Amino acid sequence: MALAFGIFTISANAQTAAKKAATTKEISHKVVDIACGECQFKLKGKSCDLAVRIDGHAYFVDGKNIDEFGDAHGKHGFCNAVSKAEVTGEIVNNRFKAKEIKLLPNKK
Template structure:
């Protein structure tokens, strides 16, 4: 009986760990900028976009102005930056669950 319970708890622990590993997103480094100003995307103003594997996507989950003034010399409208992001591409948009701008040294 003790062995059966041990095996059962062991199986539950392994299954839970496997499920946790599936749901954790791995961050990736992408190019980030204003989609209209830097990536040539069609839009209605200055909107944050990322470029992943050569394809550009507008971003949902964060806004361009949450990362500083987009119109400064090194802002998103005037320069392409690097960002560490997690999320997924859905309906031709990047749904960000995290977005961290990488500061140049």
């Protein structure tokens, strides 16, 4: 009976690890689009919230606030324009957990 329990435990741990791997993706120093998720990326939400678009998919950002980067509703703010940023963090459960966001200069 102990052998059966040991095999079950290993199988359960392997499934948990596989599930975590499937829902987590590390991002390191990647240039992405950054803007308001609701206004620019058409994500469903309740207010203006920071989001990034990575490889064509938009994610709300955790760990940074839209207002940390200036007036979101200004002429070139995130609600009115998509900018570029270099980001580091991880995608977890369909959200981007930001460790670092560095806005890049706008090209004119």
